[in-house]
Amino acid sequence: MARKSKFIDYIDEALEKSKETALSCLFFTHQGIPYPITMCTSETFQALDTFEARSDDIVLASYPKCGSNWILHIISELIFAESKKKYEYPEFPILECGDPEKYQRMKQFPSPRILATHLHYDKLPGSIFKNKAKILVIFRNPKDTAVSFFHFHNDVPDIPSYGSWDEFFRQFMKGQVSWGSYFDFAINWNKHLDDENIKFLLYEDLKKNLAAGIKQIAEFFGFSLTGEQIQTMSAQSTFQAMRAKSRETHGAVGPFLFRKGEVGDWKNLFSETQNQEMDAKFKECLAGTSLGAKLKYESYCQA
Numbered sequence: 001m002a003r004k005s006k007f008i009d010y011i012d013e014a015l016e017k018s019k020e021t022a023l024s025c026l027f028f029t030h031q032g033i034p035y036p037i038t039m040c041t042s043e044t045f046q047a048l049d050t051f052e053a054r055s056d057d058i059v060l061a062s063y064p065k066c067g068s069n070w071i072l073h074i075i076s077e078l079i080f081a082e083s084k085k086k087y088e089y090p091e092f093p094i095l096e097c098g099d100p101e102k103y104q105r106m107k108q109f110p111s112p113r114i115l116a117t118h119l120h121y122d123k124l125p126g127s128i129f130k131n132k133a134k135i136l137v138i139f140r141n142p143k144d145t146a147v148s149f150f151h152f153h154n155d156v157p158d159i160p161s162y163g164s165w166d167e168f169f170r171q172f173m174k175g176q177v178s179w180g181s182y183f184d185f186a187i188n189w190n191k192h193l194d195d196e197n198i199k200f201l202l203y204e205d206l207k208k209n210l211a212a213g214i215k216q217i218a219e220f221f222g223f224s225l226t227g228e229q230i231q232t233m234s235a236q237s238t239f240q241a242m243r244a245k246s247r248e249t250h251g252a253v254g255p256f257l258f259r260k261g262e263v264g265d266w267k268n269l270f271s272e273t274q275n276q277e278m279d280a281k282f283k284e285c286l287a288g289t290s291l292g293a294k295l296k297y298e299s300y301c302q303a
């Protein structure tokens with residue numbers, strides 16, 4: 001039998017810890033943002049300041065549930081296409097999760113290293129900017145993001161559940177969920193989307209045209225691919241293809257993580273009042289901003 005990957009070991013460990021953790025005890029706050037104690041510690045956050053990024057690190061930044069596992073898969077396929085070597089995750093790929101010694105171990109890892117993160121722009125270690133690592137920032141419309149987040153909590157048996165969708169929605173709007181407020185995350189990144197070495201990608205655009213999205217990602221990170229390679233990679237990166245392999249790639253949590261992969265699932269849960277509340281929050285936080293336009297809110301959250 002194939003050896004379980006470190007990636008799956010880490011997920012299983014976090015799930016095991018989650019079993020004994022009530023929702024009321026799930027979070028600890030670091031610099032004003034709630035993080036799950038099953039995945040993050042203040043010691044690791046302290047050690048993160050010493051993390052030394054490289055110019056060829058591949059940084060993937062996103063709020064939870066915006067498709068980071070999708071992009072991780074695409075990036076590892078790109079690395080494979082170029083190097084012909086399967087990208088083995090030597091550590092759990094979320095930069096801020098794990099034990100404080102991980103940053104020492106990461107010094108030994110060959111380039112390119114993939115660093116996924118859910119951190120706000122201003123919480124990233126300074127060496128990422130100093131050493132000019134490229135950052136792909138992935139966004140998804142806030143309504144589908146919230147619905148995906150809710151299902152993850154309430155469908156995965158070992159993760160603490162919310163009493164109801166209404167309860168989750170209240171906490172989401174207050175930013176009392178893992179990695180804090182979607183809107184604070186968005187406001188924070190909004191100012192930097194046109195900075196050098198930063199590229200914005202929208203989940204919904206990738207969903208609409210996967211091949212075009214893969215091409216853009218490849219170009220941004222400097223991978224050269226043939227049209228045929230892009231087509232093959234697209235076929236392997238659809239929701240259905242990834243869900244079918246999810247137990248192999250992500251262990252028991254796989255089918256919950258690759259749940260539905262659709263645009264507009266929010267229509268099944270949002271009440272009219274909740275729609276109005278989120279529309280007002282969007283307006284307050286992002287209307288008239290560059291990110292506000294890039295998210296195409298009218299198309300994906302109001303149609």
Ligand SMILES: Nc1ncnc2c1ncn2[C@@H]1O[C@H](COP(=O)(O)OS(=O)(=O)O)[C@@H](OP(=O)(O)O)[C@H]1O
Pocket residue numbers: 062063064065066067068069070144147148149151207237238239240242257258259260261262265
């Ligand atoms: N290939 C592909 N196509 C379309 N959608 C996909 C794909 N891969 C993952 N997903 C969907 O992304 C959602 C999970 O997001 P994340 O991977 O960022 O989750 S996590 O924060 O790391 O837990 C989750 O969304 P929902 O299905 O709406 O819950 C996944 O299904």
